[in-house]
Amino acid sequence: MGGQLGDHLHVEGDSPVHRLPAHVKLIGLVVFVLLVVALPRDAHLARAATLAVAVIVVALTRVPVRHVLSRLVVETPFVVFAVVLPFVATGPRTTIGPVTVSRPGLEAGLALLVTATTSVLMAVAFATTTSSRDLVRALQHLHVPDRLVQILAFMVRYLGVVGSQAQRMKVARESRGFAPRSVRSWPVIATSAGALFIRSYERGERVHLAMMSRGYTGRMPVTDPLRATPTQWGHGLLPGALALVTLVAVVVS
Amino acid sequence: MSAPVLDIRGLAFAYPDGHQALFGVDLHVHRGERVALLGPNGAGKTTLVLHLNGILTAGAGSVSVSGLPVESGNHLEIRRRVGIVFQDPDDQLFMPTVRDDVAFGPANLGLRGAELDARVESALAAVGMSEFADRAPHHLSFGQRRRVAIATVLAMEPEILVLDEPSSNLDPTTRRELAELIQSLDVTLLMVTHDLAFALQLCERAVILSDGIVAADGPTRAILEDADLLGRHRLELPWGFSG
Secondary structure (H helix, E strand, C coil): CCCCCCCCCCCCCCCHHHHCCHHHHHHHHHHHHHHHHCCCCCCHHHHHHHHHHHHHHHHHHCCCHHHHHHHHHHHHHHHHHHHHHHHHCCCCEEEECCEEEEHHHHHHHHHHHHHHHHHHHHHHHHHHHCCHHHHHHHHHHCCCCHHHHHHHHHHHHHHHHHHHHHHHHHHHHHHCCCCCCCHHHHHHHHHHHHHHHHHHHHHHHHHHHHHHHCCCCCCCCCCCCCCCCHHHHHHHHHHHHHHHHHHHHHHHC | CCCCCEEEEEEEEECCCCCEEEEEEEEEECCCCEEEEECCCCCCHHHHHHHHCCCCCCCEEEEEECCEECCHHHHHHHHHHEEEECCCHHHHCCCCCHHHHHHHHHHHCCCCHHHHHHHHHHHHHHCCCHHHCCCCHHHCCHHHHHHHHHHHHHCCCCCEEEEECCCCCCCHHHHHHHHHHHHHCCCEEEEEECCHHHHHHHCCEEEEEECCEEEEEEEHHHHHHCHHHHHHCCCCCCCCCCC
16 A cells, blocks of 8 residues: 555654644644744744744654654745745845845745754654544544545545555556556556546445444534643644744844 | 234335336345345335335335334334445445444434443454454455444344345355344344345245345245246346255
């Protein structure tokens, strides 16, 4: 079977971050990121402070650095934009070494880069310490609409199954001499994709039958509700609280 | 004799597209019996199974489970009493972990906390999968998934266990281990299968469903020894076996 969604993100461990209940971490993450993006553009010191907070949280997860760095790849589009910005923005110019760039553009690019890195680091700290099962439980606990939670849960469960089906179909195509070389091979691939959709739909029907056979009535039962102590809430919201302090300090000064 | 666990009388059913799958099926299964439901592809076996817990509604005739008729008002109780294990364990196991999946049925029946945990543990113990409780289903082998699929239904403490093609896609060792597992369960069993040797090993009684009716009903060995009967219903022993 191919890589399973979620499996490659989550890293087993027993760090303080791992031990926090998933819904506390999720709320803590959202609050923190919202506050970080709310920082004014020229608050460079405050932004650096939030980056430091994110780095500390990632360090607390004790997830290998290499793993964290590889996850940062999702930030690439922001990095590209941040690098381009100083060259395309207007306003007063400034010279760095051999190149002359826009000063506001440079500041905006830097701000974007640090904000994105801080947010992604925090998201990685969440994703690596939370299993897909706990993520689903957290969303359920936070009263995200049941349908959306179920779609997510089934995606986590069945992406691998559908992926291996697609892989078998690919092997079957190639075993009969098919090689996708030109535009002319697209109809074959489209037909395969269509067949895959229909098979997945039929599987969905069978899964639904199996669910009904075990008494499903439209709501997933919550068998193992999440609980958090005030201390755990305190720990989970600490990064957000620190971000709030820096934001208030910037606004007041 | 007490009310049969499964009492099917004159059951007929046609699909909405007009294709009639069942033409008046009569079948009684008593407590503790192990019955093999044999029949060629397209005989209506799966259609029959889906009537047992009210997924499909009888066009004519009736189905009762321990005296309770299968009708829309009592589906939840019927689904507790009839545990169906479907053929593909990937259809049966849809929750993120084995434990959640085994808990799904009893939780729908309203069980929570220690009582629910006890059900899950005993069902997993019955199929020898206790140590895999926290694994994701897609990390298990096919045979292990089939065991867990049986546990998901055992956890509902059904009065009759219905297995749809339990021996399909298993290697010989896994197949033997599954047979030993099924033998160790103290339940009333209805087993849909093409695997005649598997039926002989596990069920003392066999029923042939063919063209939507019960074509034969008797001791498994006697039915398997009747080559003409098997032949008429597109069933045959594997090459090298004789009745």
